[in-house]
Amino acid sequence: MLSTMQDGPLSLANLLRYAASVHADATVTTWTGSTTRRRTFGELGARAGKLANALRGLGVGAFDRVATFMWNNTQHMEVYATVPAMGAVLHALNIRLSSEQLVFIAHHAEDRVVFVDGSLASAFEGVLPRLRTVRHVILVNGDAAGFRAPRGVEVHSYEALLEAQPGVYDFPVLDERSAAAMCYTSGTTGDPKGVVYSHRSLFLHAMHVTTPAAMGLSTSDRCLAIVPMFHVNAWSLPFACMLSGASLLMPDRFLQPEPLLAMMEAERPTHAAAVPTIWTGLAGRLATHPQDISYLREVVVGGAAMPPTLMKTFEEHHRVKVVHGWGMTETSSVGTVAHPPAHATGEDLWRYRMSQGRFAPLVEFRLMGDNNAPVPNDGESLGELEVSGPWITGSYYSPSHEAIEADSFDEGWLRTGDVGRISPDGFLTLVDRAKDVIKSGGEWISSIDMENDIMAHPAVAEAAVFGVPDERWDERPCVAVVLRTGEPADATALREHLAESWAKWQLPERWAFVAEIPKTSVGKFDKKVLRRQYADRRLAFIHLD
Structure with missing residues (x-):
């Protein structure tokens, strides 16, 4: 027996239409170092139509890869919203990689168009002659006329390109299982590996990020996205904010403690996300230059565990709750978040707080021992974590060696390379990387x-x-x-x-x-x-x- 329910694609085109209309008053705010640039989701939707028309005019078609080489800012958010919605594939390049890795990744992904921030123009000019698939560079916040490009590559000004376009664009109906975006692992061992996210996987993952089990975003939140947009899609915060109507705060290139705290003082975010090293720097600055940051309802950290002493410093001295999360490029990223159960108190509470957290509802998990057999989730037994689910990758993009697949996947399960233990109530505690x-x-x-x-x-x-x-x-x-x-x-x-x-x-x-x-x-x-x-x-x- 089938249900009587209607069906419809979970696509980022539908998400853009929804955010631009229902949450038209939510904002994307970028810090300039002393003041802000602000744009509403409604304005973002109108500019997305212009940008889609411009990209079509440059020959961008279905599934063409459109890359970014940018900081977290308003224009980057416009590209994030537009490219998948028009049926192309968004690819945020990691601006901190070596030139060799950048060239490898751009070739492997076959990027055709790259959006480049003006402050990063000189760095990108150095690698551009080696990027054989790139045909267009679109310069954002900079002088396109001064950008040096090799023969065969056209350079455009972002704002001039948009000004020449009509604002109306008929975003297509998209297959929810088609490619929407891609990211590459950081290549700590071997070449970086590509992961291709579907519209469905990103939509479901963003929905989870908005729930209380994850980051609990709502229309009353102002979310400071310090985690880079090239780091697993900024942990889905751009898409989660579009779903929930939370406003986004973008730090651009001002990632040092002093300007970050200045932005926080001006904009008073209620939620923030970044790797622990950012909060280490902020704690040091606050120790010598005290500032009230208690308006932060919650801070989510990932990428590495935060030392317990630092978590307690933020909670006891600044009244800010820091919450661990765990995820990978391969898991879209959020797989667990450490919200303790209601019954936890005292040292038991901190045991939960210091774990990587409870698994998301749609993420299946198991620990595998040395003999490649599952070990029990008893909170004591150690094993390598394997996961599966609708926002977990089942393979790498165009793997160059079959050995990569064999080492990384186990009959439908992703081998994470993380060693840890799992409690009976589904909380993960990592003790190390397998390597x-x-x-x-x-x-x-x-x-x-x-x-x-x-x-x-x-x-x-x-x-x-x-x-x-x-x-x-x-x-x-x-x-x-x-x-x-x-x-x-x-x-x-x-x-x-x-x-x-x-x-x-x-x-x-x-x-x-x-x-x-x-x-x-x-x-x-x-x-x-x-x-x-x-x-x-x-x-x-x-x-x-």
Whole structure:
């Protein structure tokens, strides 16, 4: 027996029409360094029609890849809304990647048109001659006449292009399973891998982001999207705000603590999302330049775990609740969010808060042990996390090697490469990446747990723990530490601090004090760089007996 319900595609074209009419008064606000540029969703919808006409005039057709090389700002949001709605494929390029990786990704995706922010023009000019598929560059917030392009590539001014177009565009009816956008992994191991999102997957994922189980966005919210739009579609915040009618605040290139706090003071966001390193910087600035930020209802962090001490600092000193989330490029991104159950109190509450969170309703999950058999969700047993669901990728885009698929997928399940445990009520706690977990004498040491405990020391600003070869134990932990300014501490003191909660055999012998810990393009500790520096003897470390 079939239902009597009507059917209709979950498409981003329908989402654009909805946001531009029902939520026409919601706004996208961009910080300029001292003031703001503001545009309503209704105005965005009108400009989307002009932009779609302009792209059609440049020959952009169904499924053509349209890339962006931009900061989070109003014009980027216009491109985000328009490109999928017209049936093309949005591809946000990571502006922090090396030139080699940018060239690889743009070739692999076959980008035809690239929107480039004026402040990034010189960086993009350097790689453009190597991008053989690009035919048009559209310069945003800059002088198109001064942009240098190779023969065969046309350069256009964004505003001039829109001014020449009619505002009416008949956005098509789209198959919800067709490609809408694509992102690439950061390529921490091997070449970056492409993930192609469907209209259906992005719509469903954005719907989840708006629910109380995730970020709980509503029309009364002003959402500060610090997480870059090239980082898994800014965790779906652009689309989630269009669904919910929440207004968006965009920091553009002003990502340092001082301008971010100035924007927050002016616009008073109720919600924010960023990787933990952003909040580390904000906490440091607030310590010396106090400012009331209690208007923030909630901050969601992802990409890495935030140290418990930093979470408690924001809650106890600034009255801001920080919530962990977990996800990947391959999961669209949000797979879990750490909202504790109603019964949790005291230390039990913080145990839930420090987990990666409870799985989303449509995300299936399991842990696989060393023998490739499932382990129980008892809150203790460890295994590699595998997930599946309607916003989880089932393959990579045009994989260049069959081995990539074999290593990454297990009969319909995505192998995440994350090692952790799952409680009976569905809360995930990660202990490490499979490639980062330290196996010393046959026993596991969690680099993440050790990092959090070291960063709980008042003299430590950042700490990264990574495994290094050891003749006797196969592998031992090595620690790279950044000390707070004016806060003295040595390796002996930090190891004594760890000895309060770690077994003697787990305590690191090797300690390096550095000015900065290398990070990936999305702000995670880059442990492969640290391991390479150690192997090449470029990391000066202290060895304790």
